[in-house]
Amino acid sequence: MSPIIDLRSDTVTRPTAAMRAAMAAAEVGDDVYGDDPTVNRLQSALAERFGFPRALFFPTGTQSNLAALMSHCDRGDEYLVGQDAHTYRYEQGGAAVLGSIQPQPLENERDGSISVERIARAIKPADVHFAPTRLLALENTMGGRVLSPAYLQAATDYVHARGLRTHLDGARLYNAIVKLGIAEPAAVAGFDSVSICLSKGLGAPAGSVLLGSRELIETARRWRKALGGGMRQAGVLAAAGLYALEHHVKRLAEDHENAEYLAAGLHRLGLAVEAPQTNIVFVDIPDEQVSALRAHLAERGILASIAQLTRLATHLDTPRAKIEAALQAFREYPGWSRGLSER
Numbered sequence: 001m002s003p004i005i006d007l008r009s010d011t012v013t014r015p016t017a018a019m020r021a022a023m024a025a026a027e028v029g030d031d032v033y034g035d036d037p038t039v040n041r042l043q044s045a046l047a048e049r050f051g052f053p054r055a056l057f058f059p060t061g062t063q064s065n066l067a068a069l070m071s072h073c074d075r076g077d078e079y080l081v082g083q084d085a086h087t088y089r090y091e092q093g094g095a096a097v098l099g100s101i102q103p104q105p106l107e108n109e110r111d112g113s114i115s116v117e118r119i120a121r122a123i124k125p126a127d128v129h130f131a132p133t134r135l136l137a138l139e140n141t142m143g144g145r146v147l148s149p150a151y152l153q154a155a156t157d158y159v160h161a162r163g164l165r166t167h168l169d170g171a172r173l174y175n176a177i178v179k180l181g182i183a184e185p186a187a188v189a190g191f192d193s194v195s196i197c198l199s200k201g202l203g204a205p206a207g208s209v210l211l212g213s214r215e216l217i218e219t220a221r222r223w224r225k226a227l228g229g230g231m232r233q234a235g236v237l238a239a240a241g242l243y244a245l246e247h248h249v250k251r252l253a254e255d256h257e258n259a260e261y262l263a264a265g266l267h268r269l270g271l272a273v274e275a276p277q278t279n280i281v282f283v284d285i286p287d288e289q290v291s292a293l294r295a296h297l298a299e300r301g302i303l304a305s306i307a308q309l310t311r312l313a314t315h316l317d318t319p320r321a322k323i324e325a326a327l328q329a330f331r332e333y334p335g336w337s338r339g340l341s342e343r
């Protein structure tokens with residue numbers, strides 16, 4: 001059978017031989033004591049790149065986001081967040097469950113933003129009936145969509161003027177940075193904290209880094225320990241992150257081109273495809289075709305989360321030849337002529 005082509009997510013990449021060599025060679029120490037030189041190097045590198053005073057290494061993006069929310073908000077505070085945001089929808093409500101922080105979910109616009117008017121209406125007055133609204137959390141990219149710097153500035157300026165703080169889930173922020181061709185500090189202007197994932201498009205096996213002020217990172221370090229994220233010789237993971245920053249940032253443009261290529265091929269089949277902005281393609285699959293198409297692709301070694309709204313991700317392990325092979329398998333699916341002509 002031909003090698004697996006995994007379009008489910010950009011989290012499925014395996015570390016390259018060169019990344020593994022960097023991990024094997026990493027100098028390490030006990031990071032709970034702050035003694036791991038490679039972790040310290042990764043933290044300093046990211047803080048410097050993004051123009052933040054401090055950075056903190058976490059095992060996962062979920063924990064990095066949660067520690068950030070818990071550092072900004074006290075028990076009983078509220079944070080504003082998109083209905084579709086990862087921290088609200090895909091992290092088991094950790095902010096509420098573990099942080100005692102009330103989420104105020106708000107409708108996302110089609111471009112992934114939350115309108116400033118909607119944000120304005122959601123901020124609660126200082127009144128004994130309400131949870132104090134403390135924080136706005138945004139995500140970029142959001143389902144592969146890039147939030148515009150102008151929007152981010154307007155939203156963060158507005159909430160700062162209302163006394164709120166701001167957090168950015170930047171799990172895929174480097175995709176936005178590469179897409180827009182902007183410098184890292186410009187991508188985080190207006191945010192009091194930012195979480196960057198190394199294990200998505202950047203291709204590291206694990207790890208996220210939280211950026212913030214000295215005070216915020218000190219608080220987050222305490223929460224990280226309480227949440228079970230105090231790792232010991234974590235330099236082996238941080239080395240993968242440093243390698244990824246050095247070698248896997250610019251190449252994200254390749255993933256974006258492959259996503260466009262994939263989208264164009266699917267469009268030619270007559271499918272309704274949303275033009276991708278970065279590495280994520282959304283395509284509508286007729287309901288009656290979902291399970292048969294999923295099985296057809298799986299038989300050909302293609303893993304894809306086929307659903308009515310299918311999300312396909314391109315990444316380090318889907319070079320153009322694999323995208324081409326995946327498209328060929330889509331083309332060979334016998335159900336199209338019937339399914340699409342009936343639409």
Ligand SMILES: Cc1ncc(COP(=O)(O)O)c(C=O)c1O
Pocket residue numbers: 011059060061062063065086087139169171172197199208
């Ligand atoms: C936008 C976004 N934020 C946060 C996370 C959480 O990252 P992790 O899987 O490392 O916990 C993910 C994971 O896919 C994500 O897509």
